[in-house]
Amino acid sequence: MTIPKTTAVIGAGTMGPGIAATLSRCGSTVRLNDIDAGVLERAKAGTELASQILGRLDAPEAPGGSVSFELDVDAACEGADLVIEAVPERLDLKREIFATFERVVASDAVLATNTSGIPVTDIAAHLAHPERVIGMHWSNPPHVIPMIEVVPGERTSPAVVDQLVATIKAFGFSPVVEKEVPGFVENRILYAILRECVSLVERGVVTQADMDTAVKWGIGYKLAVIGPMRLLDMAGLDIYQSVASYLNKDLCNDAEVSPLVTDRTGAGKLGMKTLGGMYEYADQDDVNANRSRIAAGLVAVRKTLQAL
Numbered sequence: 001m002t003i004p005k006t007t008a009v010i011g012a013g014t015m016g017p018g019i020a021a022t023l024s025r026c027g028s029t030v031r032l033n034d035i036d037a038g039v040l041e042r043a044k045a046g047t048e049l050a051s052q053i054l055g056r057l058d059a060p061e062a063p064g065g066s067v068s069f070e071l072d073v074d075a076a077c078e079g080a081d082l083v084i085e086a087v088p089e090r091l092d093l094k095r096e097i098f099a100t101f102e103r104v105v106a107s108d109a110v111l112a113t114n115t116s117g118i119p120v121t122d123i124a125a126h127l128a129h130p131e132r133v134i135g136m137h138w139s140n141p142p143h144v145i146p147m148i149e150v151v152p153g154e155r156t157s158p159a160v161v162d163q164l165v166a167t168i169k170a171f172g173f174s175p176v177v178e179k180e181v182p183g184f185v186e187n188r189i190l191y192a193i194l195r196e197c198v199s200l201v202e203r204g205v206v207t208q209a210d211m212d213t214a215v216k217w218g219i220g221y222k223l224a225v226i227g228p229m230r231l232l233d234m235a236g237l238d239i240y241q242s243v244a245s246y247l248n249k250d251l252c253n254d255a256e257v258s259p260l261v262t263d264r265t266g267a268g269k270l271g272m273k274t275l276g277g278m279y280e281y282a283d284q285d286d287v288n289a290n291r292s293r294i295a296a297g298l299v300a301v302r303k304t305l306q307a308l
């Protein structure tokens, strides 16, 4: 398996359509499944939009791919070489659905989970063949962010890791192979940053708008070009050592989530989906305009970096 001939993507919510579009663009016959007919219907537009964005990105392309929409999980999985699970982040649900996969797919199919942090070992715990279960953690939006964390569980076979790495490279993304740690690497870094950001805004050190400016232009822009390990070389390890020796002690290490967030979640202010969170959104058009600007920015930055 490099590009899987047939891929089943299970769960057509936020992540499923972009994943399906990415695989189909590279020639895979993709079946996108959801238990909710309404979600599946909406996923048609989501998949089409993701395909258009992949076109704007000049993403790798191979003929023969397609996406079909399937309410029946058995039919979606039939003949699949790769199954990618993207159902809600609940261990019981994931365990149940992996038991279904084991019943319906061929014994050599790879079973991947897009879990954001549930240990792959736990998801595979009661399966007869845990060696073919592996974490495949896409970043949102999945068709735009070309990095996927590959996370083997304790019983995943090394051959399955190699197989998935080859597949990810074949559709033009960068695989990052990790050991199993809570949250995986990308989210550990993101949440460390977010904790410090929220703390500084809560303490009134900086306004939230200035926080966004500082991180976008002072850190994000730079980190899009140079990773943190090479950044250490660029800055000088001696400088890092002297600053970190006093600053690390002062950084936020709260175990609890800040009231700046919990007060809002308690009041039903969840962000763009409720037209208000850290910022307020006038209406759905305002949210859509924000989302479009973010998508356009991600496309532009990726194209620029790809050309370097």
Ligand SMILES: NC(=O)c1ccc[n+]([C@@H]2O[C@H](COP(=O)([O-])OP(=O)(O)OC[C@H]3O[C@@H](n4cnc5c(N)ncnc54)[C@H](O)[C@@H]3O)[C@@H](O)[C@H]2O)c1
Binding pocket: 010, 011, 012, 013, 014, 015, 016, 033, 034, 035, 036, 039, 073, 085, 086, 087, 088, 089, 090, 093, 097, 114, 115, 116, 117, 137, 138, 139, 140
């Ligand atoms: N949203 C993100 O930014 C993001 C990023 C990376 C990873 N993930 C992970 O991807 C997974 C999916 O996240 P999401 O944001 O797409 O969730 P979502 O809630 O948007 O979509 C999940 C979909 O799964 C469907 N579903 C529920 N039970 C099902 C079943 N038994 N069979 C088929 N479909 C079923 C639901 O109807 C829903 O449409 C989660 O594990 C999440 O942690 C999410």
